[in-house]
Amino acid sequence: xxxxxxxxxxxxxxxxxxxxxxxxxxxxxxxxxxxxxxxxxxxxxxxxxxxxxxxxxxxxxxxxxxxxxxxxxxxxxxxxxxxxxxxxxxxxxxxxxxxxxxxxxxxxxxxxxxxxxxxxxxxxxxxxxxxxxxxxxxxxxxxxxxxxxxxxxxxxxxxxxxxxxxxxxxxxxxxxxxxxxxxxxxxxxxxxxxxxxxxxxxxxxxxxxxxxxxxxxxxxxxxxxxxx
Amino acid sequence: xxxxxxxxxxxxxxxxxxxxxxxxxxxxxxxxxxxxxxxxxxxxxxxxxxxxxxxxxxxxxxxxxxxxxxxxxxxxxxxxxxxxxxxxxxxxxxxxxxxxxxxxxxxxxxxxxxxxxxxxxxxxxxxxxxxxxxxxxxxxxxxxxxxxxxxxxxxxxxxxxxxxxxxxxxxxxxxxxxxxxxxxxxxxxxxxxxxxxxxxxxxxxxxxxxxxxxxxxxxxxxxxxxxxxxxxxxxxxxxxxx
Numbered sequence: 001x002x003x004x005x006x007x008x009x010x011x012x013x014x015x016x017x018x019x020x021x022x023x024x025x026x027x028x029x030x031x032x033x034x035x036x037x038x039x040x041x042x043x044x045x046x047x048x049x050x051x052x053x054x055x056x057x058x059x060x061x062x063x064x065x066x067x068x069x070x071x072x073x074x075x076x077x078x079x080x081x082x083x084x085x086x087x088x089x090x091x092x093x094x095x096x097x098x099x100x101x102x103x104x105x106x107x108x109x110x111x112x113x114x115x116x117x118x119x120x121x122x123x124x125x126x127x128x129x130x131x132x133x134x135x136x137x138x139x140x141x142x143x144x145x146x147x148x149x150x151x152x153x154x155x156x157x158x159x160x161x162x163x164x165x166x167x168x169x170x171x172x173x174x175x176x177x178x179x180x181x182x183x184x185x186x187x188x189x190x191x192x193x194x195x196x197x198x199x200x201x202x203x204x205x206x207x208x209x210x211x212x213x214x215x216x217x218x219x220x221x222x223x224x225x226x227x228x
Numbered sequence: 229x230x231x232x233x234x235x236x237x238x239x240x241x242x243x244x245x246x247x248x249x250x251x252x253x254x255x256x257x258x259x260x261x262x263x264x265x266x267x268x269x270x271x272x273x274x275x276x277x278x279x280x281x282x283x284x285x286x287x288x289x290x291x292x293x294x295x296x297x298x299x300x301x302x303x304x305x306x307x308x309x310x311x312x313x314x315x316x317x318x319x320x321x322x323x324x325x326x327x328x329x330x331x332x333x334x335x336x337x338x339x340x341x342x343x344x345x346x347x348x349x350x351x352x353x354x355x356x357x358x359x360x361x362x363x364x365x366x367x368x369x370x371x372x373x374x375x376x377x378x379x380x381x382x383x384x385x386x387x388x389x390x391x392x393x394x395x396x397x398x399x400x401x402x403x404x405x406x407x408x409x410x411x412x413x414x415x416x417x418x419x420x421x422x423x424x425x426x427x428x429x430x431x432x433x434x435x436x437x438x439x440x441x442x443x444x445x446x447x448x449x450x451x452x453x454x455x456x457x458x459x460x461x462x463x464x465x466x467x468x469x470x
Binding site for chain 2 (some may be wrong): 020022031032033034035038039040041042043044045046047048049050051052054055056057058059060061063064078080082083084085087099102103131135136137138156157159160161162163164165167181183184188190191224225
């Protein structure tokens with residue numbers, strides 16, 4: 001980003017996109033909160049090796065072990081009941097909450113008007129914005145997300161480069177018949193449990209499988225790009 | 229510093245003279261008394277044995293004795309199954325046939341007669357870790373899907389083979405996915421027009437956010453941190469909560 005500050009001094013100020021339209025869209029993901037499920041074979045082997053080692057483990061007298069459990073000062077821990085891994089949002093399948101599917105990644109999808117969609121028909125899409133002579137595409141993507149979420153303090157954009165692109169051919173509307181390119185930028189949720197998503201009719205937080213339902217035609221591409 | 233001298237041939241006569249055993253060597257410094265195998269070697273120890281007070285307890289010694297007992301128990305802590313190499317095992321069997329029993333073997337027999345569970349090899353699958361927070365009770369593993377096995381070497385080998393197979397498959401899938409990710413990224417960067425492409429190629433060296441949440445075993449409990457802080461302030465270090 002520091003180099004791009006020098007850039008405006010060069011004769012690139014008047015840079016405008018040649019006839020192509022570019023759209024920056026954001027794949028806003030929430031990383032898993034809980035570790036994923038363990039394969040039973042893997043667990044079986046771990047258990048076997050644990051029991052095998054325990055056979056040869058020396059059994060020390062109990063008084064000795066109690067002494068080693070003595071806790072130092074300042075080391076506080078209240079007895080707690082561990083929170084369940086399957087939350088209420090899982091049971092009610094509430095797609096708007098971020099507490100669902102804690103062991104998987106959740107992606108944000110919006111329902112509304114987009115650039116590429118035939119006008120007037122709201123469609124499920126990622127948060128996006130048409131590129132209009134900002135400095136970098138990443139900034140464009142950031143403004144896109146900002147317009148949806150409000151502020152970017154709880155987001156982290158991973159790197160300056162996009163993570164994938166698609167060439168979209170709008171078929172229905174003859175006036176917007178130029179194909180445009182949609183670039184995806186990856187950003188992650190940091191330390192926030194609930195977002196106020198505005199500027200669209202509806203939004204969902206979905207896992208990868210549900211995401212593929214929403215986009216039947218681009219399923220293959222999205223499969224490659226997401227959740228690798 | 230190099231010394232250029234002719235290396236004298238090492239006088240072999242001297243060596244042979246020194247290394248021939250001229251005197252018989254005994255086990256102790258005390259002389260050539262015949263040593264019986266297994267007898268404790270004499271050491272120069274000053275023991276003063278007062279007659280009639282063999283079992284005198286030392287001063288303040290109950291605690292000391294307990295501590296020593298604890299020490300002994302720790303130093304000779306037993307294991308449920310003794311680790312013996314195959315040769316040693318064969319030797320043990322032969323010795324049993326002859327009727328000789330080593331101390332360890334005797335101990336083993338005694339331990340096997342005990343009724344409680346501490347010194348036995350557990351037969352059913354046990355829980356690894358603290359009882360509430362282990363994988364099975366938290367639902368991470370489906371208990372019924374775990375394959376049954378005995379604690380033998382062949383079963384162990386089979387399990388290890390499957391374990392490595394599963395993990396390697398997952399690793400390879402993950403590597404393949406990562407390569408597709410990188411490939412898509414490269415294509416996307418190339419699809420960008422000129423100026424934006426260079427901006428995208430600039431490595432983003434801003435540090436990662438420090439408070440990025442790491443996946444844990446159970447989800448965070450709301451209000452736990454506040455509880456701990458309050459309790460710590462209240463108690464102010466004079467008591468322990470747990």
